Every structure is written in C-alpha cells, then in structure tokens.
Amino acid sequence: MLKFSKMHGLGNDFIVIDAIQQNVQLSTEQIRFMADRHFGIGCDQLLLVEKSTSADVDFRYRIFNADGGEVSQCGNGARCFARYVHDQGLTTKETIAVETASGVIYPTIQADGNVRVDMGKPAFAPEKVPFMAESEAVTYLIDVQGYDKVEIASVSMGNPHAVMLVDDVDTAVVEKIGPVMESHERFPERVNVGFMQLVNSETIRLRVFERGSGETTACGTGACAAVVTGIRRGLLARDVTVSLPGGQLQISWPDENASVWMTGPAEHVFDGEIAWSTLQQI
Numbered sequence: 649m650l651k652f653s654k655m656h657g658l659g660n661d662f663i664v665i666d667a668i669q670q671n672v673q674l675s676t677e678q679i680r681f682m683a684d685r686h687f688g689i690g691c692d693q694l695l696l697v698e699k700s701t702s703a704d705v706d707f708r709y710r711i712f713n714a715d716g717g718e719v720s721q722c723g724n725g726a727r728c729f730a731r732y733v734h735d736q737g738l739t740t741k742e743t744i745a746v747e748t749a750s751g752v753i754y755p756t757i758q759a760d761g762n763v764r765v766d767m768g769k770p771a772f773a774p775e776k777v778p779f780m781a782e783s784e785a786v787t788y789l790i791d792v793q794g795y796d797k798v799e800i801a802s803v804s805m806g807n808p809h810a811v812m813l814v815d816d817v818d819t820a821v822v823e824k825i826g827p828v829m830e831s832h833e834r835f836p837e838r839v840n841v842g843f844m845q846l847v848n849s850e851t852i853r854l855r856v857f858e859r860g861s862g863e864t865t866a867c868g869t870g871a872c873a874a875v876v877t878g879i880r881r882g883l884l885a886r887d888v889t890v891s892l893p894g895g896q897l898q899i900s901w902p903d904e905n906a907s908v909w910m911t912g913p914a915e916h917v918f919d920g921e922i923a924w925s926t927l928q929q930i
C-alpha cells in the first residue's frame with residue numbers, strides 16, 4: 649500500500665506522500681489519477697517529501713499539479729509540507745530548510761500552529777518569469793483572444809505569475825480569461841493568473857486560476873505575486889492581508905531587496921492508503 653496524508657492550506661488541497669520511508673515512483677498518469685476528484689483521491693497538487701541532496705538542507709520538496717506536470721514552487725504546499733514533516737516526526741526543528749526546484753525556502757512553525765515562510769525574492773525580469781517582452785516594465789499590455797488588451801504585471805515567485813486588477817473578484821470572469829491567459833503565447837511555460845481587487849492599501853481580495861490545476865480556493869505564491877506587483881505599482885503597503893475564497897494570508901515584502909514572507913494556516917485532514925495494484929492499472 650502507498651500511504652499518504654490529505655492536507656490543505658485555505659482549501660488548496662494536497663496529497664502529501666513520504667518518499668523517504670516509502671519507495672515512490674509515480675508516472676504522470678498515476679499522479680493525474682490520484683488527483684482526480686471523481687475517479688481518484690482528489691487534490692490540486694501532489695507533494696513528495698524526499699531527502700535533500702545537500703547537507704545543510706533538511707528536505708527536498710517536489711510539487712506536481714493536478715495535470716501531472718512537475719512545477720517548482722507552491723506557497724500553500726510549503727506550509728503543509730512543514731506541518732507534515734514536523735507532525736509525522738520526520739524533524740523536530742521549528743524552522744526547516746526545504747529544497748525546491750527553484751531554490752531553498754524556510755518555513756517556520758509558529759506557536760499558534762500557523763506557518764510563516766520565507767518565500768525568497770521575487771524576480772521581475774521577463775526572462776526569469778519567463779514572459780516574452782522586450783524589456784522589463786511594471787505592467788504590460790497584452791492581447792488576449794476574445795478580449796481587448798489586458799494590463800498585467802508579471803513576476804516569478806519561483807513559479808510564473810500574471811496579475812491583473814479587477815473591480816470586483818466576485819464578478820471577474822476568472823473561468824473565461826483564466827484558461828486563455830494560462831496558455832498565452834507570451835508565457836512559454838504557461839502561467840498562474842491572479843485577479844486582484846484592491847480594498848485598501850493593506851487589504852486585497854484575490855482569485856487565482858492556477859496553471860495545471862484550474863481555479864483554486866487559495867494560491868500562496870499567487871498571493872505573494874499579487875502583493876509584490878501591487879507594491880511595485882504604488883498601490884499597496886508593505887504588509888498586506890490577502891483575502892482569498894478559502895481564507896486569509898498575511899503577506900509582507902519589507903523592501904525591494906528582501907524576501908517575501910507569507911503566514912497562514914496548514915491543516916491535516918486525514919491519512920489514507922491506496923493499493924499499488926490499483927496504481928499499476930493506470
């Protein structure tokens with residue numbers, strides 16, 4: 649049997665698998681099957697806990713979207729990862745160094761159970777996102793099929809994000825523009841698409857259409873992306889409450905050269921197991 653835990657961060661849900669104590673080799677099709685909410689277990693992302701290859705880092709963290717594609721960063725996943733390795737007794741540390749495909753992040757489990765994560769520095773250079781543009785700008789006007797030009801900001805939080813301002817997230821056409829933007833030709837690795845409504849300089853509302861998973865109830869890196877691009881546009885303060893459909897995150901970007909800090913909950917839902925014989929049929 650393959651053991652897993654089901655966890656979530658503000659409803660952005662994960663299958664978390666210990667690949668240190670279990671020998672885990674999953675194909676893209678098997679991950680897609682496990683993520684499927686009707687035929688499998690159901691999740692937005694599947695997270696693998698592995699040993700790090702470097703001595704000064706505690707764990708390696710691999711992330712797969714529901715479509716089976718491996719990606720390099722996940723904010724809500726980082727908080728769940730930290731709670732998982734701590735609660736399963738894989739570490740006794742409160743601050744954990746975690747290697748991801750886009751660098752090392754440092755989640756800290758707080759006394760109240762929330763997790764605060766040093767998410768690293770945002771990268772705005774188009775080639776880092778990657779986004780096709782002649783030079784770096786705070787915002788860009790892009791052609792979106794079926795719509796007039798759309799103004800976006802783009803940033804890498806270890807994964808690619810496009811953020812647009814909307815008057816009201818409740819009426820924003822996330823399910824229509826989201827998929828078109830996700831596969832926009834100017835984002836060669838596709839993109840996570842954020843729809844940000846300003847409430848005041850310290851509060852935003854946000855919905856995110858995630859690359860490879862569709863709209864989720866919350867996206868941690870999406871919240872970081874919205875806040876840093878909002879600060880660059882002169883719209884937001886340095887500490888912002890981000891209100892997502894699944895709940896709230898606190899995001900802070902102390903200055904242009906600093907890391908972005910994210911604080912929020914991570915919840916364990918249940919433990920389960922699935923037979924390898926079932927997965928072998930996929």
Ligand SMILES: N[C@@H](CCC[C@H](N)C(=O)O)C(=O)O
Binds near residue numbers: 660807858860870
């Ligand atoms: N849910 C995540 C982001 C997961 C990865 C993303 N869909 C991508 O493809 O980059 C978060 O909380 O940040």
